[in-house]
Amino acid sequence: MAEQTDSRLSGRRVVLAGATSTAGLAVARALHGAGAHVIATxxxxxxxxxxxDAGAEVVVADATSLAEMTALASRSGAVDAVIPLVGGWRGGxxxxxxxxxxxxxxxPALESVRATSRAFDAALRASEAGRFAIVSSTAVARPLAGGANYAAVKAASEAxxxxxxxxxxxxxxxxxxxxRTASVVLRAKALDPQALATRILSLWDADAADLNDRVFDLE
Structure with missing residues (x-):
């Protein structure tokens, strides 16, 4: 994705928790290229x-730990977005x-959603345009027996x-x-890192009132 500073994102501080994945790297690169300050854990x-190497400030911390996320929040100061990216699939x-x-x-996917939202609650509500976004799955809408564990965890994360x-x-x-602050769910069937990155960049295209409590399908 070509780097082009975006006035909507320039200077925003975004925490990517559990970001050591292909998706995390794609999102970090997109945000950094748009002018955001990325804190990746x-x-x-x-x-x-x-x-x-992609320009993120990196912190060794467990995204599923409330204590570690709270410590990070206390050190990070102002934060405009938190996106837990702990994932994975097992089933069949x-x-x-x-x-x-x-x-x-x-x-751990659910635990990271709980820990990050709690630890950064005050910081996100203090932002003039705070965003909390989770990555979920279309399996929530149509769970299958062979993926019941996975769908159940994703459904709990959405709740x-x-x-x-x-x-x-x-x-x-x-x-x-x-x-001023919105919590959104991003659902994917098969996660495309670039599609996720593009959708996350667009979270500041709309007012919080139009985003809060919304579910968006990733193309």
Whole structure:
């Protein structure tokens, strides 16, 4: 993706939690190219190096840990977006094949959504255009027996993100101020890193009130 500073994104501070994946790298490159300051986290310093080479500030931290995400939030100051990118898929074998081990391996995706939204709640609500976005799956709308573990974790993550959206709306309403922060769900059938990056860049094209509690399918 060609680098071209974007006035909507220039100077914005974006946390990509659990970003050591192809998708994380694509999003980091797109955001950095548009002029955003990217803070990318991962558990391996070696795997973070490619993100550092792409212009991101990298931090060794576990996106599933509330304590580590809270510590990062306290050090990071102002933040305009948080995007947990912990993912992965395990499944198959019909309903009988939905093992406890596979379910446990998938849970970090939900845990990262919970930890990051809680740790950065105050910072995102303080932003003039805060965004919290999760990556989900079209499997939530049509779960299959062979992917029941996966669909269940993604559905729980969506429910949490929608609760985050309600919290943002309630806080703005009680303070008597316009809604400035939005929580959105991005669903993909087969995740295309570039499509994800493009959609994340567009999160500042609309007002928070038009985005909050919305589900968007990635093309």
């Amino acid at each position: 991962g558990r391996s310093a070696d795997r973070l190096q490619e993100l550092a 074998g019909g309903l009988a094949g939905q093992s406890d081990e596979d379910f446990a391996a998938l849970l 949490w993100a929608r609760a985050v959206a309600q919290g943002y709306a309630k806080a703005a309403r009680e303070a008597g101020v316009p809604l």
